[in-house]
Amino acid sequence: MSVYTERLKNGIITENPTFVMMLGMCPTLAVTSSAMNGLGMGLTTTAVLVLSNIFISLLRKVIPDKVRIPAFIVVVASFVTIIQLLLQAFIPTLNDALGVYIPLIVVNCIILGRAEAYASKNPVVASAFDGIGMGLGFTFGLTCIGICREILGAGAIFGKEFIPDDFHITFFVLAPGAFLVLAFLTAVQNKLKLPSATNVETDADIACGGNCAACIGGACVANKGILEAERAAAKAAKAQAAKEAAAKAKAAKEAKEAAKKDEKPEGKED
Numbered sequence: 001m002s003v004y005t006e007r008l009k010n011g012i013i014t015e016n017p018t019f020v021m022m023l024g025m026c027p028t029l030a031v032t033s034s035a036m037n038g039l040g041m042g043l044t045t046t047a048v049l050v051l052s053n054i055f056i057s058l059l060r061k062v063i064p065d066k067v068r069i070p071a072f073i074v075v076v077a078s079f080v081t082i083i084q085l086l087l088q089a090f091i092p093t094l095n096d097a098l099g100v101y102i103p104l105i106v107v108n109c110i111i112l113g114r115a116e117a118y119a120s121k122n123p124v125v126a127s128a129f130d131g132i133g134m135g136l137g138f139t140f141g142l143t144c145i146g147i148c149r150e151i152l153g154a155g156a157i158f159g160k161e162f163i164p165d166d167f168h169i170t171f172f173v174l175a176p177g178a179f180l181v182l183a184f185l186t187a188v189q190n191k192l193k194l195p196s197a198t199n200v201e202t203d204a205d206i207a208c209g210g211n212c213a214a215c216i217g218g219a220c221v222a223n224k225g226i227l228e229a230e231r232a233a234a235k236a237a238k239a240q241a242a243k244e245a246a247a248k249a250k251a252a253k254e255a256k257e258a259a260k261k262d263e264k265p266e267g268k269e270d
Contacts, residue, residue: 004129011133017110018141019185020195024110027101028142029178035158038146039139040094044083044102046135049111051079053119053131060120072115077106110138148181149173 017023027045032038055075056063063071084102087095095102105111114134119127150156153173155163171177189196 003126007126007129008133008136011130011135011137012140013137014195015134016137016141017134018138018145019189022196023113024108024138026104027108028145029175029182031098031101032142032146032149032178032181033173034150034154034156035143035146036094037097038142038144040091041098041101042135042139042142044087044098045105045108045110045138046132047083048076048079048105049114049135049138050128050131052076052111053114053127054124055079056115056119057122057124057127063120068116068120069112072112072120073106076111076115080105110134144185145178145181148185149177152181153177 011017015021018028024045027041031041052072052075056072059071059075080103083105084095087098087102114130118130122130147157149172150158151163152169153171155161155165155168172181186196
């Protein structure tokens with residue numbers, strides 16, 4: 001498998017931002033009242049993600065390490081502004097539907113996480129494919145949630161109604177419905193034993209570094225190598241300690257046996 005195919009598979013399946021890593025929950029729950037909104041938000045985020053990954057990868061050797069996060073935010077904010085202006089000009093209805101969540105893409109943990117964990121450390125083409133994979137995975141997640149909510153709440157899919165009004169469950173197009181649908185889809189994942197943030201093994205790619213206050217959404221992936229090294233070192237130290245303890249026990253046993261052999265029974269005098 002080539003690195004480009006691997007990056008696509010990683011974003012869509014292995015580390016799907018919505019269903020596996022549980023990132024970007026704010027737009028996921030807020031704009032998915034319909035399938036079209038979910039698809040539009042996903043594609044908008046994908047465009048920003050790909051462009052920012054490319055640009056950050058190009059500048060990875062120029063941006064000083066101490067100011068990389070502010071620099072990433074400036075790059076992302078520039079592309080978000082461009083995308084928002086294009087939406088206002090050509091797709092005003094989608095721009096109105098997504099509303100404030102378009103500017104909030106600037107601080108989306110998926111985009112900043114991929115910039116920090118991958119684009120700032122890898123070549124341009126690979127970073128572009130990483131952005132495409134993560135963006136498509138995010139789009140897939142939002143569209144799936146939007147389809148479920150729209151069918152249950154409005155009896156329609158992509159605006160085409162096929163269920164009578166009497167059978168609509170309005171609850172699902174409201175805010176609490178988003179949580180319920182996400183919980184249901186996560187439960188299905190767990191039932192099918194598919195990877196998700198709620199059933200992943202502790203040594204998987206989404207292992208958390210534990211520093212939640214400073215996490216920007218990608219630290220869990222970036223810390224994987226450090227965590228694995230720490231686990232390996234701890235395991236090696238434990239094995240070494242057990243080996244030394246076994247050697248000491250063996251030496252003590254041998255010394256005791258040697259002492260017994262040196263002791264000679266006292267002979268009885270007639």
